[in-house]
Amino acid sequence: MSAAVAFHVAPWGDDSAPGTPERPLAGPHGALRAVRAALARTPGGCGDVLVTYRAGTYALPEPLDLGSGDGGSGPGGRRVTHQPYGYGTDAAESVVFSGGAPVTGWTPVGDGTWRAGTGSLEPRQLYVDDRRAHRAGTPHGASPLPGTVTKTETGYVTDSTAPQAWRSPASIEFVFRGVYPWSEARLRVASISGDARSTTFTLAEPGFSRANALYAAEVHGGGAREESGGASWGRLGLPTSAENSPSFLTEPGTFALDTSVPGHHTLHYLPLPGEDPAAAVFTIPLLERLLTARGAAGITLRGLTFAHAAWQRPSAPGGFPHYHGNTFQDEGPLERVDLFDGAAHLVVPGAPARVPSAVDLRDCADLVLRDNTFTHLGAGAVAVEGGGAGTALVGNVVEDVSGPGISVDSADGVRVEDNLLRDIGAEFHGSSAVWVSDARDVVVAHNEIHDVPYSGIVVMGGDRAARVRVTENLVRRSLLVLADGGGVYLAGRQGDSYASGTLVRGNVLLDVVTPYNFGLYTDYACSWTTVLGNVVRGADTPALLRPALPLENVAFVGNFWDAHPEGDDDPPPGVVYAANTVLPGGGTGLDGRNRDADGNGDASGSGTDGLPTDIVAAAGRSAQR
Structure with a gap:
C-alpha cells in the first residue's frame, strides 16, 4: 500500500528517532506514539499511515493499546497499517510481539x-x-x-x-x-x-x-x-x-x-x-494481554506473530470451574435447568465468565487482522466483543493456545474466513476453535480446523442472535478429549425465522473422536437453523434430532453422512428432515428423498413437502453445484 506517512521500526532503533529507514524507532509502543503524534498534527487528514517492522522479537513491557483515544486508530477514513518489512513478498521478515521473558x-x-528460579512468578506455561x-x-x-x-x-x-x-x-x-x-x-x-x-x-x-x-x-x-x-x-x-x-x-x-x-x-x-x-532457550509468559483495542477503527494488522501470553486466573484460589466451551463459573448466580420432562436436571452459570484472549478487541469497527500467527498463548487467541462492523479475521494461523481460538461475542458484521486453527485448547480442554455467541451477521467460512479437544465451531444463540453463516469449513479430529459436542455445535435461539436464523452449509466434518459425539450438533433448544449440504464422516451420530430441550424450526436438508441419525425415520415436530443421503460407500444426487448407501430412496423421510420455500430453493441450488 502507498501511505502519506510511514514509520520504520527495528530492534536496533531508538524511540526518540524520527522513524525513517536510516533512523528507525525501537518498538511497537514507540510506533504507536509516533502514529498518535502524526494524526494529532493533521486532524483534518494526513492520509494513510504505514508502520513497517524489521525482523526480530519485540518484548512487550505492557500490552499494545489501540484504543481510539491513544493514537492507534485511523480516524476520518484514514487507515493505520502495521506489517513486517517485505510483507507480501518472499522476502517478508519474521516479526514477533512477545509477552514473555527468558528464564536463565x-x-x-x-x-x-x-x-x-523465577522469583515470585508462578508461570503456568514454559516454552x-x-x-x-x-x-x-x-x-x-x-x-x-x-x-x-x-x-x-x-x-x-x-x-x-x-x-x-x-x-x-x-x-x-x-x-x-x-x-x-x-x-x-x-x-x-x-x-x-x-x-x-x-x-x-x-x-x-x-x-x-x-x-x-x-x-x-x-x-x-x-x-x-x-x-x-x-x-x-x-x-x-x-x-x-x-x-x-x-x-x-x-x-x-x-x-x-x-x-x-x-x-x-x-x-x-x-x-x-x-x-x-544449558544450550536451550526457555521462555515464560508474563503479560495476560498482548494487544487491546477499545472503540478503535480503521486499523490493519498483517503478517505479524503474537506469542507468549499468560493467564493466571486458574492458579488462584477460585480455580477454574469450567462449564461449557469458553465459559466458567466465577462469582455469578447459578440456575437450575430441568431436562427430559423433569427426569433430570443440571446447574448452569447464570452469568458465566469467559476465558480471555491475548488479543482483545471491544466495540471496534473496520479492524482487519490478516495473515498473522497467534501461538504459545496461555488462554485464548483473539476475541471480538461488541461493535464489529467491518471487522475481519482472514488468513491467520492460530496454533498451540491453551484456550479457545477465535471468539466473537455480541458483535455484528464480523468475518472469520480462510484461517487455519489447530492444536487449540492445549490446557483448557473445553475450548473451541471458533466461538460465536449472541452475534449478528457473522460469517465463519472457509476455515480449516483440526486437532481440538472439544467442538470445532460453536454457535451459541441469544436474544439478539441473527444471520450467522457457517459455510464451507473443514473440521477434522474434534472432541479429542471431552465428549457431548460436535464438529459444529449450536444451541439456543438463532433468530426468529429461517431467513434470519443460522445457516450451516457446505461444511466437511471428519473424525469426531471420543465416544458420545455428534458431527452436527443442534442442542439445547436450538431454533431457526438450517443445516444444508454438509458432509459428516466418522462421528458416533452425524446429527442429533432429539436433544434434552426440544428443537424448534430446525431443518436438515441435503446433507451427506455415513450413518442414519437416530430417529430420522420419525423426526420430532420441530424438525424438518429431507433429502439427506447416507453414503458410507458412495452415492450421488439429491431428489427430495433421503437416500441409503445403495442409492435407493428412503421413503421414511419427510421429503420436501411442507418445507419453507427458501429452504427448498437452497437445497436445489446445493444439488446443482
Missing part, C-alpha cells in the same frame, strides 16, 4: 532434572526452543489419590500416606475431566497434611465450593440416562489427575513449579533425550 540460570540436579513443555502430572483416568478415598466438605481424605511425600503440595492442581461430559475443572490444592494412618487434602477456596455448587446435576430416572447417551452426570467426584509437583516429573520434556518458598519459586524441568538445557 539453569543448573542440573542429581536426579536428571534441571532447575531455575523450550519454541516448543510447549507440558506440566508434569499423573496419568489421566483413574484418580491420582491412592488408597480408599472419602470426599469431605473441604476436600478429600485417604487411608494412604503416600501423598504426604508429594513435593510442593500447595503448587498442585487437581484436574476433574468429564464432570459433565463436556467439562473439565481445575482446582488448586491448599494443603496436604496427615499422620501415620491417613492423608488429608484441603482444596483452595472459593474454588472447591463453587465447583460443588456448579456440578450438581441429577438423573432421576434411567430413561433420562439412556436419552443422554449414557453420559456420566453427577456431582464433583474424585480428580482424574494431578499436576505441577516436582514429584510428578517422570515424562521427559515436562516441567513443574515449586512454590514452597515464598518469593523464591523454582522451575524443575526434565529434558528430552539428547536435549541440553
Whole structure:
C-alpha cells in the first residue's frame, strides 16, 4: 500500500528517532506514539499511515493499546497499517510481539532434572526452543489419590500416606475431566497434611465450593440416562489427575513449579533425550494481554506473530470451574435447568465468565487482522466483543493456545474466513476453535480446523442472535478429549425465522473422536437453523434430532453422512428432515428423498413437502453445484 506517512521500526532503533529507514524507532509502543503524534498534527487528514517492522522479537513491557483515544486508530477514513518489512513478498521478515521473558540460570540436579528460579512468578506455561513443555502430572483416568478415598466438605481424605511425600503440595492442581461430559475443572490444592494412618487434602477456596455448587446435576430416572447417551452426570467426584509437583516429573520434556518458598519459586524441568538445557532457550509468559483495542477503527494488522501470553486466573484460589466451551463459573448466580420432562436436571452459570484472549478487541469497527500467527498463548487467541462492523479475521494461523481460538461475542458484521486453527485448547480442554455467541451477521467460512479437544465451531444463540453463516469449513479430529459436542455445535435461539436464523452449509466434518459425539450438533433448544449440504464422516451420530430441550424450526436438508441419525425415520415436530443421503460407500444426487448407501430412496423421510420455500430453493441450488 502507498501511505502519506510511514514509520520504520527495528530492534536496533531508538524511540526518540524520527522513524525513517536510516533512523528507525525501537518498538511497537514507540510506533504507536509516533502514529498518535502524526494524526494529532493533521486532524483534518494526513492520509494513510504505514508502520513497517524489521525482523526480530519485540518484548512487550505492557500490552499494545489501540484504543481510539491513544493514537492507534485511523480516524476520518484514514487507515493505520502495521506489517513486517517485505510483507507480501518472499522476502517478508519474521516479526514477533512477545509477552514473555527468558528464564536463565539453569543448573542440573542429581536426579536428571534441571532447575531455575523465577522469583515470585508462578508461570503456568514454559516454552523450550519454541516448543510447549507440558506440566508434569499423573496419568489421566483413574484418580491420582491412592488408597480408599472419602470426599469431605473441604476436600478429600485417604487411608494412604503416600501423598504426604508429594513435593510442593500447595503448587498442585487437581484436574476433574468429564464432570459433565463436556467439562473439565481445575482446582488448586491448599494443603496436604496427615499422620501415620491417613492423608488429608484441603482444596483452595472459593474454588472447591463453587465447583460443588456448579456440578450438581441429577438423573432421576434411567430413561433420562439412556436419552443422554449414557453420559456420566453427577456431582464433583474424585480428580482424574494431578499436576505441577516436582514429584510428578517422570515424562521427559515436562516441567513443574515449586512454590514452597515464598518469593523464591523454582522451575524443575526434565529434558528430552539428547536435549541440553544449558544450550536451550526457555521462555515464560508474563503479560495476560498482548494487544487491546477499545472503540478503535480503521486499523490493519498483517503478517505479524503474537506469542507468549499468560493467564493466571486458574492458579488462584477460585480455580477454574469450567462449564461449557469458553465459559466458567466465577462469582455469578447459578440456575437450575430441568431436562427430559423433569427426569433430570443440571446447574448452569447464570452469568458465566469467559476465558480471555491475548488479543482483545471491544466495540471496534473496520479492524482487519490478516495473515498473522497467534501461538504459545496461555488462554485464548483473539476475541471480538461488541461493535464489529467491518471487522475481519482472514488468513491467520492460530496454533498451540491453551484456550479457545477465535471468539466473537455480541458483535455484528464480523468475518472469520480462510484461517487455519489447530492444536487449540492445549490446557483448557473445553475450548473451541471458533466461538460465536449472541452475534449478528457473522460469517465463519472457509476455515480449516483440526486437532481440538472439544467442538470445532460453536454457535451459541441469544436474544439478539441473527444471520450467522457457517459455510464451507473443514473440521477434522474434534472432541479429542471431552465428549457431548460436535464438529459444529449450536444451541439456543438463532433468530426468529429461517431467513434470519443460522445457516450451516457446505461444511466437511471428519473424525469426531471420543465416544458420545455428534458431527452436527443442534442442542439445547436450538431454533431457526438450517443445516444444508454438509458432509459428516466418522462421528458416533452425524446429527442429533432429539436433544434434552426440544428443537424448534430446525431443518436438515441435503446433507451427506455415513450413518442414519437416530430417529430420522420419525423426526420430532420441530424438525424438518429431507433429502439427506447416507453414503458410507458412495452415492450421488439429491431428489427430495433421503437416500441409503445403495442409492435407493428412503421413503421414511419427510421429503420436501411442507418445507419453507427458501429452504427448498437452497437445497436445489446445493444439488446443482
